[in-house]
Amino acid sequence: MQTAETATNPTVDLGPAAALSCRECGHRVPLGPVFACEECFGPLEIAYDFSAYDTEELRKRIEAGPANIWRYAPLLPVPADVAEKPNINPGWTKLVRADNLARELGVTGGLYVKDDSGNPTHSFKDRVVAQALEAARAFGFTTLSCSSTGNLAGAVGAAAARAGFRSCVFIPHDLEQGKVVMAAVYGGELIGIEGNYDDVNRFCSELIGDPAGEGWGFVNVNLRPYYAEGSKTLAYEICEQLGWRLPDQLVVPIASGSQLTKIDKGLQELIKLGLVEDRPYKIFGAQAEGCSPVSVAYKAGHDVVRPQKPNTIAKSLAIGNPADGPYVLDIARRTGGAVDDVTDEQVVDAIKLLARTEGIFAETAGGVTVGVTKKLIDAGLLDPSLTTVVLNTGDGLKTLDAVAGTGLTATIRPNLDSFREAGLA
Amino acid sequence: MQTAETATNPTVDLGPAAALSCRECGHRVPLGPVFACEECFGPLEIAYDFSAYDTEELRKRIEAGPANIWRYAPLLPVPADVAEKPNINPGWTKLVRADNLARELGVTGGLYVKDDSGNPTHSFKDRVVAQALEAARAFGFTTLSCSSTGNLAGAVGAAAARAGFRSCVFIPHDLEQGKVVMAAVYGGELIGIEGNYDDVNRFCSELIGDPAGEGWGFVNVNLRPYYAEGSKTLAYEICEQLGWRLPDQLVVPIASGSQLTKIDKGLQELIKLGLVEDRPYKIFGAQAEGCSPVSVAYKAGHDVVRPQKPNTIAKSLAIGNPADGPYVLDIARRTGGAVDDVTDEQVVDAIKLLARTEGIFAETAGGVTVGVTKKLIDAGLLDPSLTTVVLNTGDGLKTLDAVAGTGLTATIRPNLDSFREAGLA
Numbered sequence A, B: 001m002q003t004a005e006t007a008t009n010p011t012v013d014l015g016p017a018a019a020l021s022c023r024e025c026g027h028r029v030p031l032g033p034v035f036a037c038e039e040c041f042g043p044l045e046i047a048y049d050f051s052a053y054d055t056e057e058l059r060k061r062i063e064a065g066p067a068n069i070w071r072y073a074p075l076l077p078v079p080a081d082v083a084e085k086p087n088i089n090p091g092w093t094k095l096v097r098a099d100n101l102a103r104e105l106g107v108t109g110g111l112y113v114k115d116d117s118g119n120p121t122h123s124f125k126d127r128v129v130a131q132a133l134e135a136a137r138a139f140g141f142t143t144l145s146c147s148s149t150g151n152l153a154g155a156v157g158a159a160a161a162r163a164g165f166r167s168c169v170f171i172p173h174d175l176e177q178g179k180v181v182m183a184a185v186y187g188g189e190l191i192g193i194e195g196n197y198d199d200v201n202r203f204c205s206e207l208i209g210d211p212a213g214e215g216w217g218f219v220n221v222n223l224r225p226y227y228a229e230g231s232k233t234l235a236y237e238i239c240e241q242l243g244w245r246l247p248d249q250l251v252v253p254i255a256s257g258s259q260l261t262k263i264d265k266g267l268q269e270l271i272k273l274g275l276v277e278d279r280p281y282k283i284f285g286a287q288a289e290g291c292s293p294v295s296v297a298y299k300a301g302h303d304v305v306r307p308q309k310p311n312t313i314a315k316s317l318a319i320g321n322p323a324d325g326p327y328v329l330d331i332a333r334r335t336g337g338a339v340d341d342v343t344d345e346q347v348v349d350a351i352k353l354l355a356r357t358e359g360i361f362a363e364t365a366g367g368v369t370v371g372v373t374k375k376l377i378d379a380g381l382l383d384p385s386l387t388t389v390v391l392n393t394g395d396g397l398k399t400l401d402a403v404a405g406t407g408l409t410a411t412i413r414p415n416l417d418s419f420r421e422a423g424l425a
Helices: A055-063 A069-075 A099-105 A125-138 A151-163 A177-184 A197-208 A222-230 A232-241 A259-274 A293-300 A325-335 A344-358 A362-376 A396-403 A416-421 B055-062 B069-073 B099-105 B127-139 B152-163 B177-185 B197-209 B224-231 B230-243 B260-274 B293-299 B327-333 B344-358 B364-378 B395-401 B416-421
Strands: A017-022 A046-048 A093-096 A109-115 A143-147 A167-170 A189-193 A216-218 A249-253 A281-289 A339-342 A390-391 A410-412 B015-020 B044-048 B094-097 B112-115 B143-147 B164-172 B190-195 B214-216 B249-253 B282-288 B339-340 B388-392 B411-412
Touching: A046 A222, A046 B112, A055 A069, A055 A232, A069 A232, A093 A232, A093 B344, A099 A109, A109 A232, A109 A249, A125 A143, A125 A216, A125 A222, A143 A151, A143 A197, A151 A167, A151 A177, A151 A396, A151 B344, A167 A197, A177 A189, A177 B395, A189 A197, A197 A216, A216 A362, A216 B364, A222 A259, A222 A281, A232 A259, A232 B164, A249 A259, A249 A362, A259 A281, A281 A325, A281 A362, A293 A325, A293 A339, A325 A339, A339 A344, A344 A362, A344 A396, A344 B152, A362 A390, A362 A396, A362 B388, A396 B177, A396 B395, A410 A416, A416 B069, A416 B197, B015 B224, B044 B224, B055 B069, B069 B230, B094 B224, B094 B230, B099 B112, B099 B344, B112 B293, B127 B143, B127 B214, B143 B152, B143 B197, B152 B164, B152 B177, B164 B177, B164 B197, B177 B190, B190 B197, B190 B214, B197 B214, B224 B260, B230 B260, B249 B260, B260 B282, B260 B327, B282 B293, B282 B327, B282 B364, B293 B327, B293 B339, B327 B339, B339 B344, B339 B364, B344 B364, B344 B395, B364 B388, B364 B395, B411 B416
Parallel strands: A109 A390, A143 A167, A143 A216, A167 A189, A189 B411, A249 A281, A249 A390, A281 A339, A410 B190, B112 B388, B143 B164, B143 B214, B164 B190, B249 B282, B249 B388, B282 B339
Antiparallel strands: A017 A046, A093 A109, B015 B044, B094 B112
8 A cells, every 4th residue: 555654754743552452462662544454354443652641630621622522632532632623523412410310210319321422413423433543644645435314424524524524424325315415415525335344345445455545535334443432422522421420321322333342442541540539330232133133242241243134223333244233242251241142123113212301312333322221221231310311312303214204293273173172272 | 470570570580681671762671571562562582680790701711611602691682500400501602713715706805604503403593492491491491482384392302301391393394304303203293283484483573462471481582681692692702712802804794683783792791801802893784685674775885674585495494574673783784794695596606605614504694704704805895804704693504405415416327437438437
């Protein structure tokens, strides 16, 4: 790859990021647009140098920072002046104390919803794309790209527009018109590929290896190690919003599994840095039954994940062969959590339950986490007497079809008699 | 009305709100669920007692407050402990420095977009509903209600759900399915009225005067004086986010005109309280040509507004007989601003311009303000060398139809040859 030179360029300033380190064999390489270990093909992730930080100084610096993810710049692979650069600036979304939902679910230890629908393009993807964008800038890329079937396309389009990058997003050519509009409105190139999502992905891998892809940052491929770190900010925000305290239990959706593993990484960092007290926490993973490879493996006691062909309304979680599945299994078991799944009907019920109790209209992925939380409580696997945080990673406006059955309570004529006849008085 | 007694109840605690005062004749009445002056039928608004505030103490108190509108509780008709009560907690949305858009429009003095799509139900309506909810609580109401064709229905449904109120929202029975779903998902009563929006409004007025409406707070009718104050928070946030400084120019959409008048009220309060330096500012009003009664009156030099029958894609601004129209004319003229309008085609172009330059996907109302800003600059009425703030009050996801023409740049087969043939390399 042409970009190998850039990788060793000492002028690359990504703050505390020191190197890339293989998750499997520990082999280290300089920071660059690479994602697989040259020794063992394991996934590369960011290794940091946090040695210079004083705990209380760091805490003050974070608290004085902006109301977005850049308050955590000292813990992310970004330059110190990142907040001054044009980016989409996601994060610092609401941690909603969900007392009504807690009452319905029988949770007495405090229940919270981390509501990432408040991000600029209304999904958690803004967090990871914002990171990838800074890496793309550091490596001198001029085009931001990805393959996507939804949330990611909008997040990349919006971030690229604001930061002055060209964007080129690849999607299956026959996506629903609404999703195409949402991705196209930011004015970047939006290319329909004649084929399914797997074909789109294969084509993107080809493009990265070709001279035609020079200068292109694929946020979830050659920039993946940087991109993935964005999910750590969910862990940071939850703990800071709880008053620099670890929650006892977290319920996290699983698509590739990357988000869950990075939330665990973020919590571990906060412990090591002394920003939170070191006490046990449990991480629970949530999937839809129609795409539940990790849940199935967890229940069978397996260490490996057997791929599935997805068939669920929770399309933003529908990755049949999740790359980080084995790591998720490991974290769930190590922390004393679990992995479970819910049917599409339970997803819809949970979306309505969350909306009815807390006024939060979640994407299907939020229905999955709320539904799994209920199921885990009923099964005695999640302790209702402990502080619990449930993630909603997207917005109901993007998956309206899931609740299309919802409608008018009554239809009346415009007069009081008709109102009384309908039993509404 | 049964609720007249409550109005004089000394236990009603709405913080610094001292009384209701008629905007026309100045007649004062105690705080209560009334909206029209008993002397002259003029609109009632909140009169405050801010006399006890020390400027620097107040500034510190605000800055230490929560990241939502309740940081301004000392300036709003809400109890001091409002942040502890269950509510939707909107506000503190991003003030985006829009350098790319500024370049395209030739603005050199600093251009900002106040992006209210970041609110919980993704429109500025959350601000006003959150206020009405606190008034409803203070007056002992148990049902939150409104007539609506869109954004307001969702905001009322969500806020009521979270605060434990019953909600009952009235809409025309033949609204688009998507809007019905968005309003219904929060689980309140959603009543379709056989008739148009005027019929719905007439019915609601009937219901308020009937025993069947006892205990009902109609956010934009009998709670209107409280509801309307929510728009002041836009002025507060813009000034605080600019570093406690007045912008030179603001471009504000006009529906009923209430938002624009309350933004002016908020700016005047900040000046009187000493929180910002007293210097001139200009307020510009923006309408769609298909519903431009205030713009037409402004250009004709009239003091009164002649009603129109709306016909525009900017449906959230389509009020043909805007109650606050005359006050808007007065403010635009007094501050040296103007009122102008743009065609539906210009609205769509402006939505795309904002998305392409800043990664913000605005509702049609945001297309109206950005479009009018461009038109005013071209006409020499808005000074590009001055600091300018443009409001986006809603979310593009709710008006996807407006940009339905947006689509794929190209369709290719999943290989590099096809990619090159399409001229993409």
